[in-house]
Amino acid sequence: MPNADVLVLGGGHAGAEAAAMAARRGARVVLLTQQLETIGQMSCNPAIGGIAKGTVAREVDALGGVMGRATDRSMLQFRMLNQSKGPAVASPRAQCDRALYRSAVRHLLETVPSKHPIRLVQGMAVHFLLQGGRVTGVVTSDGRRLEARAVVITTGTFLRGQIHVGTHLTIPAGRAGEPPAVEISQHLSDLGLTVERFKTGTPPRVDGRAVNFSVMQRQDSDSAPYWFSFHERAGHPDPIPSWLTWAGEPVKELVRRHIAESALYGGAISVAGPRYCPSVEDKIVRFPDAPRHQVFLEPEGRDTAELYVGGLSTSLPPDVQLAMLRLVPGLEAVEMTRPGYAIEYDYIPPTQCEATLAIRGVPGLYSAGQINGTTGYEEAAGQGVVAGLNAAASALDLEPVRLGRDEAYCGVLVDDLVTRGVDEPYRLFTSRAEHRLLLRQDNALRRLAPTAIRLGLWTDAERRAAEERLEAEEAVHRLAVDTAISPSEAAPLLASADSxxxxEPVRVVELVKRPGIPLEAALAAAGVTVEAEHAEWAAIEIRYAGYLGKERDAAARLRRLEASPLPDDLEYAGFEQLSIEARHKLAAIRPRTIAQAGRIPGVSPADLQHLLVAVMRRQRTVSRETPP
Incomplete structure (x- = not known):
């Protein structure tokens, strides 16, 4: 009998969520990782959330994942980004205590509510076990055999990872101080998968005791409390500020002078890195006319003076890094605690995956996280949820899970990866979602509750609490519709909003359609008290009712296209009406539906029309040939 139903390789953000979700679905789960102490490690900035990412973190939590709860338990500072730009792009972001976050993730995995406790095992997988072409487990470097009905590989930057500091120092590592996974990467190639390479990087850290904060701009936490998790209310200790300073002309001149010593520009690295999280060398080369670049000093933890230097990711030699830091206002006397570095690693182009994140052609194997060509903790966590749920489904013979583009950012993420592929490390943005007004951080629980209930992911207590919260939100909406407010009651609110x-009296629902009139305050003026967090969803539904209606109509049209399946055995090479590029892309990706085919780069509207005609013609032929 296998050791487990699902074996998860890696204990980072993808692995933690894959293990948690597989366990919640009823699977016996083993999580294998190099060091148990680094489960949930934040390898770069100890922060969760940001543009689109914060919504993903809430979606992960809504389904029962660990990221939201771990964030709340380790939060040092919170800010709601883009609030002035509207609810479609408002994005929660929290700075976390690195050690507390890691501790919280491990505790949450060890106590996840499930039929079978998750087993945490230390070791390194070196090759897969195979039976009839199906992956059935792994062998570790010390000879142990771990067998499972499904395996999820979430190896982050560890696949043949190499750290670069300057042009002359290359260290085989998956992360600073931890060895790379070499043999398992080679075995992926041996299984017939295409394996390519990306790079990413991290900035230096500094000792905050030598920082002159008086010349920097202080950035405080938002005053209103916020929780990423819908399921619990962790206590929030006093917040710790972050600080903003700038890298100006002295830094730019130093980097230009030493650019040939950078691993990226000195020839040590030639693969693509994350465009939206560039190194300081990239910034100065690509934006030569920018007078200065932002530098953020963010706390690493409550019990340490060490600070993360956001905005100065680099692969310059350590002595140049220290000189660069000391040219930043406020850091003139600083000491560097850890140098920044670039890291190069293997990934598998994600068009080799199905929408379930099962790897096509390798039964029993799923992948999630940076191995699929993404960057970011939240992107990894979202994939971990999808891979974990589907690995459990495969092992236990349950229904697979495919989240739609109108249902979750996790659905947008996975569909982009498996349909469009990547040519640089993929990062989520609100602009990637065509239905972003429907995919908000405030309604993640409402959107995903039906899926969580259908799959049995919540405990009875979690389900009751979720249903009570959703009912409370709807009750606020009903109060806004039913409650009248008099001119005298509304006068102070309207005056403060210059409205x-x-x-004559009007319903509150009409009043709050005016700019600057909060729903909670309008109800209070009319003598009705409600919780602020319950009013948020109702206020958005009222103010944006017309836009939301149009979005829902568009989403319904997309669902109809998604309901038009494409046969698995279509021979695209024989469809001569299609362009050569379209035939090649369709054969490689093998879309499940007409809608997915239309999202493949290189498939034109004309190709899509020809494909529809060809499929309809094929269906008529099959119908005629099938005996009654």
Whole structure:
């Protein structure tokens, strides 16, 4: 009998969520990782959330994952980004205590509510076990055999990872101080998969005791409390500020002078890196006319003076890094605690995966996280949820899970990866979602509750609490529709918003459609008290009712296209009406539906029309040939 139903390789953000979700679905789970102490490690900035990413973290939590709860338990500072730009792009972000986050993730995995406790095992997988072409487990470097019905590989930057500091120092490592996974990467190639390479990087850290904060701009936490998790309310200790300073002309001149010593520009690295998280060398080369670049000093933890230097990711030699730091206002006397570095690693182009994140052509194997060509903790966690749920489904003979583009950012993420592929480390943005007004951080629980209930992912207590919260939100909406407010009651609110006074009583629902009138305050003025967090969803539904209606209509049209399946055995090479590029792309990706085919780069509207005609013609032929 196998050791487990699902074996997860790697204990980072993808691996933790894959293990948690597989266990919640009823699977016996083993999580294998090099060091148990680094489960949930934040390898770069100890922060969760940001543009689109914060919504993913809430989606992961809504389904029962660990990221939201771990964030709340380790939060040092919170800010809601883009709030002034509207609810479609408002994004929560928290700075976390690195050690507390890691501790919280491990505790949450050890106590996840499931039929079978998750087994945490230390070791390194060196090759897969195979039976009839199906992956059935792994062998570790010390000879142990771990067998499972499904395996999820979430190896982050560890696949043949190499750290670069300057042009002359290359260290085989998956992360600073931890060895790379070499043999398992070679075995992926031996299984017939295409394996390519990306790079990423991290900035230096500094000792905050030598920082002159008086010349920097202080950035405090938002005053209103916020929780990423819908399921629990962790206590929030006093927040710790972050600080903003700038890398100006002295830094730019130093980097230009030493650019040939950078691993990236000195020839040590030639593969693509994350465009939206560039190194300081990239910034100065690509934006030569920018007078200065932002530098953020963010706390690493509550019990340490060490600071993360956001904005100065680099692969310059350590002595140049220290000189660069001391040219930043406020860091003139600073000491560097850890140098920054670039890291190069293997990934598998994700068009080799199905929408379930099963790897095509390798039964029993799933992948999630940076191995699929993404960057970011939240992107990894979202994939971990999808891979974990589907690995458990495969092992236990349950229904697979495919999240739609109108259902979750996790659905957008996975569909982009498996349909469009990547040519640089993929990062989520709100602009990638065509239905982003529907995919908000405030309604993640409402959107995903039906899936969580259908799959049995919540405990009875979690389900009751979720249903009570959703009912409370709907009750606020009903109160806004049913409650009248008089001109005298509304007068102070309208005056503060510089809005015309009322001539007669109106319903609160009409009043809050005016700019600057909060729903909670309008109800309070009418004598009705509600919780602020319950009013958020109702206020958005009221103010954006017209836009939301159009978005829902568009999403319904997309669902109809998604309901038009493409046969698995289509021979695209024989469809001569299609362009050569379209035939090649369709054969490689093998889309499940007409809608997915239309999202493949290189498939034109004309190709899509020809494909529809060809499929309909094929269906008529099959119908005629099938005996009654």
């Amino acid at each position: 015309d006074q009322l001539a």
